[in-house]
Amino acid sequence: MAERSFVNEVKLLRSGAGTPLHVEGILAVTKALLESGVAYVGGYQGAPISHLMDVLGDAHDILDELDVYFENSASEATAAAMLAASVHYPLRGAVTFKSTVGLNVASDALANLASGGVMGGALVILGEDYGEGSSIMQERSHAFAMKSQMWLLDPRPNISAIVDSVKHGFALSEASNTPVMLDLRLRSCHLQGSFIAEDNVRPPMTVTDAVEHPQRDLSRIVLPPASFLHEQEKINARWPAAVEYIRTHGMNEFFDGAEGVDDIGIIVQGGLYNTLNRSLELLGCSDAFGNTQVPMYVMNVTYPVVDEEVLEFCAGKKAVLLLEEGQPDYIEQNLHSILRKAGVTTALHGKDLLPMGGEYTTQVVTKGLTEFLEAHRPELMASRPALLLPPENPASPFAPRVDAAQVQARPPGLCTGCPERPIFSAMKLAEKEVGQEHHVSMDIGCHLFGINEPFNLGGTTMGYGLGSAGAAALNARDADRSTVAVMGDGGFWHNGLTSGVGNAVFNKNDQVLVVVDNAYAAATGGQDVLSSYGGSAPASRSTQHPIERAVRGVGVKWAKTMSHTYDVGKLKKIFVEAFTTKEDGPKVIIAQSECQLNAQRREKPKTQQAIKAGKRVVRQRFGVDAETCTGDHACIRISGCPSLTLKDNPDPMRTDPVATVIDSCVGCGVCGANAHAASLCPSFYRTDVVINPSWIDKTLGAVRSGWMSMLSGPIERRASKYEVAA
Secondary structure (H helix, E strand, C coil): CCCCCCCCHHHHHHHHCCCCCEEEEEHHHHHHHHHHHCCCCEEEECCCCHHHHHHHHHHHHHHCCCCCEEEEEECCHHHHHHHHHHHHHCEEEEEEEECCCHHHHHHHHHHHHHCCCCCCCCEEEEEEECHHHHHHHHCCCHHHHHHHCEEEECCCCCHHHHHHHHHHHHHHHHHHHEEEEEEEEEHHEEEEEEEECCCCCCCCCHHHHHHHCCCCCCCCCCCEEEEEEEEHHHHHHHHHHHHHHHCCCCCCCECCCCCCCCCCCEEEHHHHHHHHHHHHHHCCCCCCCCCCCCCCECCCCECCCCHHHHHHHHHHCEEEEEEECCCCCCCHHHHHHHHHCCCCCCECCCCCCCCCCCCCEEEEEHHHHHHHHHCCCCCCCCCCCCCHCCCCCCCCCCCCCCCCCHHHCCCCCCCCCCHHHHHHHHHHHHHHHHHCCCEEEEEECCHHHHHHCCCCCCCCCCCCCCCHHHHHHCCCCCCCCCCCEEEHHHHHHHHHHHHHHHHHHHHCCEEEEEEEEEEEEHHHHHHHHCCCCCCCCCCCCCCCCHHHHHHHHHHCCEEECCCCCCCHHHHHHHHHHHCCCCCCCCEEEECCCHHHHHHHHHHHHHHHHHCCCCEEEEEEEECCCCCCCCCCHHHHHHCCCCEEEEECCCCCCCCCCEEEEEECCCCCHHHHHHHCCCCCCEEEEEEEEECCCCCCHHHHHHHHHHHHHHHHHHHHHHHHHHHHCC
């Protein structure tokens, strides 16, 4: 169950030639794939291209009509290896995944693919989220292109430009027998825009045709001596062919400046074009439509760099500014080499005016651009925006409006009702009971938020599905406690079963491994995995394969599945047992409860429909009795639920704020379970909210209300006497 359905939007994919389409970037990419005659598509979800996989899944009818094969790959390596279908056959194939972590996983397959080369067009669509919007280490995809000599496209954030890049990507791949990477930045994936559609194209050769007519070319297999020849082929044949195609089809773009402005210029990665133009607009050097006064060379292809185009653009210019986001400065070094070897004296500015690392936001680019223009053509700047003012200037948009000490940090945390919250609560309570703290090796996924307040669990995270492997070295047989590792079900099926569980069994590692089974690859948008049990998987996929059966299949002896993580007391006992057992080898706890977001996506529409139909609906809500609450707040420190917060104490004799449960509560019951398991105060209560009550509910409500009034009457009368006396 993906976080968003594209069932209605995918109908636009049937649009024929001449139809104007106004769509999101991801939908435009899908349409471009179909118009390019793609034969097969695979991939692994991850920001910001998760929706591309979701769109393809919702478009299965259209794909079937065109005989396009599609599958959700088990990992990025699986997806990249799919492109082997294009080595011997004229099949156009595309795969997609998050970069750069996806490239890290897929690099072995891509290196072999790039060595042998391809016959059919092979396109790797990368979701690049470098910078402040990223959830990963700050690395670029460029190094992988250079290492394996694959061509890297970085198109302008423009729907038509992106569609053209998909089509040129396939053609460039075939012209040079080289796989091509298409870099789609966060804003490109989700921007809205228009393009003119063309007809979808059924692949000239389908996957079925290839299976029924097997081909084999020994020279394409990566094995000596062929692999030695591949290196020479890359340089002497594929590279020149790629450059010829790029120049012939004008993939990189030249924009003229104002009349008389030909002594300076700007070279920019295509993906940064919109940011650059906005900065120029703020300085009065361009308008919203890109009518720039400063000449530009837009590199929609950032690798290979086309020497002739660089020299043509720099000819006669005294200075050029390069906008290359991130480090190392691969392009800047390349341009310096091109210019100096050709004897061109044009001054090349780049990282001397712009930061070496970090995202090139509008503020960053405007500052660097201002320095460049002040040094070479200050008269072009018609205005100076407020964002250039120092932060201490009150007119600056970055001037502090509130004392920093008054702003409380809000680290990312688990959702309201998340079934992973009680796992960490139970772990903390178990550590307290056994009197030992543990080294906790965390993993990529929602559960990584356990490193933050209030749990403060986790010392390392080494990659998706590598929580168990990250604890492998900390396997001291003489230690008085085990190391704890955490892994999600998505990471488990991605590679954790072999790299973590299998490795621990093989090496007799005594770690305690917690597999968080929330039924989906929840962190990437709620896609189904092998063990999904939410009932949403399509018939074309096989799910509901228990994780416990898998770990026992590779040799785990001690494994327990907790099928309701909200029972904190029971889960705590399992942790205590795992921490204290003398059983050799890894101990695996499968903590299983469905992702609350996916459950709500499924149940909320049903509930709303039932309410509209006048049916009886009961909602559970939890609360805190303010008169009983002591103001200790231990319940908050052991939970961290966004619905559990503070309010003023209603008792004028007490000043400490009391705990309260706000309306966002989904009734998971963890707050009360925590209070009970930790022997905290008994101030939590549960309320059943009945919508469209029956006559029985109304009668019971009246009886209960009358009974409570009768019992509380004497107490209220005595209290009123004291209030009058006071």
